[in-house]
Amino acid sequence: MSVNIKLEFLGGLDVIFNSERYHKVTVPSTNASTPLILRDLIKYIVDNMIKDPKDIEVFIENDTIRPGILTLINDTDWELEGEEEYVLESGDVISFTSTLHGG
Amino acid sequence: MSVNIKLEFLGGLDVIFNSERYHKVTVPSTNASTPLILRDLIKYIVDNMIKDPKDIEVFIENDTIRPGILTLINDTDWELEGEEEYVLESGDVISFTSTLHGG
Amino acid sequence: TFEPSTSLTLEEYTRYGRQLTVSQFQSIPGQLSLKNSKILVIGAGGLGCPALLYLTGAGVGKIGIVDDDVVDISNVHRQVLHDTTRVGWFKAESAEWYLRRLNPNVDIQTYCYRLDPLNAFDIFQEYDLILDCTDSPHSRYLINDVACLTGKTIVSGSGVRTEGQLSILNFRNSGPCYRCFYPSPPPPNSVTSCKDGGVIGPVIGLVGVMMALEAIKVLTGWYTEETFKPFLGLYSGYDGLSQSWKCFKMRGKKKECIACGDASNEGKLTRELIQSGAIDYEVWCGVINYNVL
Amino acid sequence: TFEPSTSLTLEEYTRYGRQLTVSQFQSIPGQLSLKNSKILVIGAGGLGCPALLYLTGAGVGKIGIVDDDVVDISNVHRQVLHDTTRVGWFKAESAEWYLRRLNPNVDIQTYCYRLDPLNAFDIFQEYDLILDCTDSPHSRYLINDVACLTGKTIVSGSGVRTEGQLSILNFRNSGPCYRCFYPSPPPPNSVTSCKDGGVIGPVIGLVGVMMALEAIKVLTGWYTEETFKPFLGLYSGYDGLSQSWKCFKMRGKKKECIACGDASNEGKLTRELIQSGAIDYEVWCGVINYNVL
Ligand SMILES: [Zn+2]
Numbered sequence: 001m002s003v004n005i006k007l008e009f010l011g012g013l014d015v016i017f018n019s020e021r022y023h024k025v026t027v028p029s030t031n032a033s034t035p036l037i038l039r040d041l042i043k044y045i046v047d048n049m050i051k052d053p054k055d056i057e058v059f060i061e062n063d064t065i066r067p068g069i070l071t072l073i074n075d076t077d078w079e080l081e082g083e084e085e086y087v088l089e090s091g092d093v094i095s096f097t098s099t100l101h102g103g
Numbered sequence: 104m105s106v107n108i109k110l111e112f113l114g115g116l117d118v119i120f121n122s123e124r125y126h127k128v129t130v131p132s133t134n135a136s137t138p139l140i141l142r143d144l145i146k147y148i149v150d151n152m153i154k155d156p157k158d159i160e161v162f163i164e165n166d167t168i169r170p171g172i173l174t175l176i177n178d179t180d181w182e183l184e185g186e187e188e189y190v191l192e193s194g195d196v197i198s199f200t201s202t203l204h205g206g
Numbered sequence: 207t208f209e210p211s212t213s214l215t216l217e218e219y220t221r222y223g224r225q226l227t228v229s230q231f232q233s234i235p236g237q238l239s240l241k242n243s244k245i246l247v248i249g250a251g252g253l254g255c256p257a258l259l260y261l262t263g264a265g266v267g268k269i270g271i272v273d274d275d276v277v278d279i280s281n282v283h284r285q286v287l288h289d290t291t292r293v294g295w296f297k298a299e300s301a302e303w304y305l306r307r308l309n310p311n312v313d314i315q316t317y318c319y320r321l322d323p324l325n326a327f328d329i330f331q332e333y334d335l336i337l338d339c340t341d342s343p344h345s346r347y348l349i350n351d352v353a354c355l356t357g358k359t360i361v362s363g364s365g366v367r368t369e370g371q372l373s374i375l376n377f378r379n380s381g382p383c384y385r386c387f388y389p390s391p392p393p394p395n396s397v398t399s400c401k402d403g404g405v406i407g408p409v410i411g412l413v414g415v416m417m418a419l420e421a422i423k424v425l426t427g428w429y430t431e432e433t434f435k436p437f438l439g440l441y442s443g444y445d446g447l448s449q450s451w452k453c454f455k456m457r458g459k460k461k462e463c464i465a466c467g468d469a470s471n472e473g474k475l476t477r478e479l480i481q482s483g484a485i486d487y488e489v490w491c492g493v494i495n496y497n498v499l
Numbered sequence: 500t501f502e503p504s505t506s507l508t509l510e511e512y513t514r515y516g517r518q519l520t521v522s523q524f525q526s527i528p529g530q531l532s533l534k535n536s537k538i539l540v541i542g543a544g545g546l547g548c549p550a551l552l553y554l555t556g557a558g559v560g561k562i563g564i565v566d567d568d569v570v571d572i573s574n575v576h577r578q579v580l581h582d583t584t585r586v587g588w589f590k591a592e593s594a595e596w597y598l599r600r601l602n603p604n605v606d607i608q609t610y611c612y613r614l615d616p617l618n619a620f621d622i623f624q625e626y627d628l629i630l631d632c633t634d635s636p637h638s639r640y641l642i643n644d645v646a647c648l649t650g651k652t653i654v655s656g657s658g659v660r661t662e663g664q665l666s667i668l669n670f671r672n673s674g675p676c677y678r679c680f681y682p683s684p685p686p687p688n689s690v691t692s693c694k695d696g697g698v699i700g701p702v703i704g705l706v707g708v709m710m711a712l713e714a715i716k717v718l719t720g721w722y723t724e725e726t727f728k729p730f731l732g733l734y735s736g737y738d739g740l741s742q743s744w745k746c747f748k749m750r751g752k753k754k755e756c757i758a759c760g761d762a763s764n765e766g767k768l769t770r771e772l773i774q775s776g777a778i779d780y781e782v783w784c785g786v787i788n789y790n791v792l
C-alpha cells in the first residue's frame with residue numbers, strides 16, 4: 001500500500017529540491033506484502049526528486065544519508081525510531097536538515 | 104459522542120488553570136443527536152477546569168470569551184472557523200491566548 | 207530632507223555585503239529599499255533596543271525614535287542599547303548616542319516626549335513604517351488608529367515574563383489592524399506590564415529582534431499584497447524541550463472596523479475625532495467617550 | 500580570584516528586579532547562581548554579540564571572551580556590539596569596551612587569540628559553561644572535545660543565510676555531545692560559512708539571544724538531569740506565515756562516542772591525544788589522523 005508523506009528539507013538542503021522546503025509525496029508500494037520503510041523513502045527521493053545527479057552526493061554517502069544531515073521522524077531523531085527500518089505511516093512528517101556551522 | 108481535545112492556555116492564561124499551559128480533555132456528549140460545538144467546550148472549561156469562581160471573569164465576559172483573549176482552532180483564528188458554532192472533532196487543538204502589552 | 211538614492215557607495219557595498227548576498231533580502235534593490243526608507247520606532251525599551259540595533263545595522267535610511275522616558279538602572283538588564291553610564295538620559299537620546307556610532311549612514315531623529323493624539327499625526331506622516339515597541343494597551347490603540355488614518359503598516363511586538371507576541375498590522379492598508387483583532391479593549395485590571403509582571407531580558411529581546419526582521423521583510427518587499435497573510439506569533443521562552451513559537455493564521459480586515467474599515471461605518475474614526483479628545487486612550491484604552499462629543 | 504557570593508547588593512536588587520520577579524528565573528537563588536557563574540563565550544561575532552549583551556545585562560559573574568579576529572566594517576550590520584568607531588579593534592576588546600559600560604558588576608576577561616588544542620584545556624577549566632558562537636565545523640569539534648574532557652556543558656548555536664540552529668550539548672556530562680549527533684564530520688566542500696553564504700543580521704541575532712536564554716536556564720538550574728531532554732532547535736527567518744521554529748527531540752548520549760562515551764572505547768579521546776596533534780581540527784574537522792600517533 002502506498003503512503004502519503006510530508007517531507008521537509010531544512011538548513012539549506014532545499015537547494016537541491018527546487019528551493020522548496022516542504023513537499024508532499026505519495027510513495028508507491030513496491031511489494032504488497034512488505035510495508036514501506038524509511039529506506040524506501042530515501043530511495044524514492046533519490047530516484048524521483050533529485051533532478052541533478054551531481055546533487056545526489058549532497059544527500060547520500062555510502063548508501064545512506066550523508067554525515068552532517070540529521071533525519072527526523074515526526075519531530076524526533078531517527079535514531080530513536082529505528083532509522084532506515086522505520087515503518088512509514090501515511091501522515092508522517094520526515095525532516096532532513098543539514099547542519100549549519102556559521103556564526 | 105464525546106470528543107478528545109487538546110487545550111492550550113497561552114499568554115499567561117495558564118495561571119487560572121493550575122499554571123499548566125497544555126491540557127488534554129474529553130468533552131462528554133450532551134445529546135446524542137447534536138454534535139459538540141466550541142460553545143460546549145467553553146462551558147465545559149468553565150464548569151470543570153476553573154477551580155476558583157473568581158477566575159471565571161478572567162476568561163468569560165457576557166457569556167463569551169473575554170475581550171483581549173484570542174481563540175484559535177488548529178492554529179487558525181476562530182473567526183475563520185465559525186467561532187462558537189465550530190463543530191469539534193477529536194484531535195482538535197484549541198488555543199486561548201491572552202494579549203500581552205508589555206514592551 | 208531625504209533624497210531617494212539609486213545607488214550604493216563602496217562603503218555601503220562593503221558594510222552590507224553579507225546581507226546583500228542572501229537571496230530573500232532581494233540583493234541591491236533590497237538594500238536600496240532600506241536606504242530609502244523611513245521608520246518610526248515608538249518605545250526605546252526592551253523591544254525597541256534590539257529592534258533599533260539590527261535596523262540601524264542593516265542600513266535603514268532614517269529612523270525616528272519616540273520615547274519620553276529616561277534610562278533607569280532597572281532597565282539595563284534587558285534594554286541593552288542603554289548602559290549604566292547613561293542612566294538618567296532620555297532613552298531616545300541614549301539610543302541615538304550608540305546608534306550613530308554603530309552606523310553613521312543612518313539619519314536618527316529623536317522625539318523625547320510622549321506620543322499623543324495631538325502630535326502623532328504629524329510625526330507619522332514623516333515615516334513609511336511604524337514599529338510599536340510600547341508597553342501599554344492605550345498606546346497600542348493610539349498607534350493603531352493614527353497608523354490606519356495615515357496609511358502606515360505597523361510591526362507590532364509585545365512581551366511580559368517569559369512570553370511574547372508578534373504581528374504585522376494594517377499591512378499596506380489592506381491587512382487587519384489592532385482593532386480588527388481586539389475590537390473591545392481588555393478590562394483595565396487584566397493588564398500586566400513589565401513593571402508589574404517582570405520580564406526575562408532575552409525573551410523580550412528575541413521579540414524585538416523578530417520585529418527587526420519583519421520590518422526588513424516589509425521594507426524590502428518580501429511581503430506583497432498577494433503573499434502577505436495576517437498572522438499572530440506567540441513565543442514562549444520556557445516551553446516544550448526548550449523554547450516554543452507558534453504562528454497562528456488570523457482573520458482579515460473587518461469591514462465594520464472603526465479604525466481601518468469602510469469609511470461609511472458609524473463611529474468611524476477620523477483625525478478630527480481623535481484630536482478632539484473624544485477617545486480616551488489613557489484610561490479606557492481607546493474607547494470612544496461620546497460624552498465629550 | 501572569584502569568591503562565591505551569598506547575597507545581593509541593593510544596586511543588584513534594583514538592577515535585576517524585573518527578571519528576579521519572574522518565577523521561572525528562580526528568584527534570588529537564580530540571581531545568585533548567575534552572579535557566582537563563570538561562562539566562556541567563544542566567538543564575539545553574529546552569535547556572540549547578542550549573547551554577550553544579554554548575559555552581561557543579566558548579571559553573570561564572570562564572562563570570558565575568546566576571539567582572535569578584529570572588527571571589520573562588513574561585520575557591523577549583524578555584530579551590533581561592535582561599532583564603526585572600533586573597526587580594527589580585537590573583537591574581544593571591542594566587546595569588553597561596551598560590556599563594561601553596560602554592567603560594571605561583571606568581570607570580563609578577554610582572550611585575543613585563537614582557541615587551539617594546546618590552550619583550550621587551561622582556559623576551559625576556569626569556566627562553568629561554554630557558549631559555542633564560532634563559525635566553522637573544526638572549532639565546533641575542538642570545543643566539543645575539550646568540553647567533554649573538562650566536564651563542561653555547551654550551549655551551541657549556529658546560523659547562515661536565513662536559518663539557525665540551537666542545542667545544549669554534553670549537559671552536565673550526561674547529555675549527548677556534538678560527536679554523538681555528528682560522529683563523522685561533513686565533507687569539506689559541503690560547509691558554507693557566513694562569509695560565503697551571507698547572513699541576515701536579525702536571523703543570526705535571534706539565535707544568539709536564544710543562546711543567552713538557554714545559558715540562563717542552565718545556570719539558574721531550570722534544567723536538571725531529570726528534566727533536561729536533548730533537543731535540536733531549527734529556526735527559519737523566512738518561512739510559513741512569517742518565521743518558524745521547530746524543536747526536535749534528539750538521541751541521548753552514545754556509549755560508543757569517542758568524546759563523551761565510555762572510557763573503555765577504542766580511540767577514546769584524551770587530553771594527551773588532542774594536545775599531541777593527532778586530531779587534525781583545522782583540515783579534517785576533528786578526524787583522528789592515526790599516522791601521527
Ligand atoms: Zn481594523
Ligand SMILES: [Zn+2]
Nearest residue numbers: 676679756759
Ligand atoms: Zn558524545
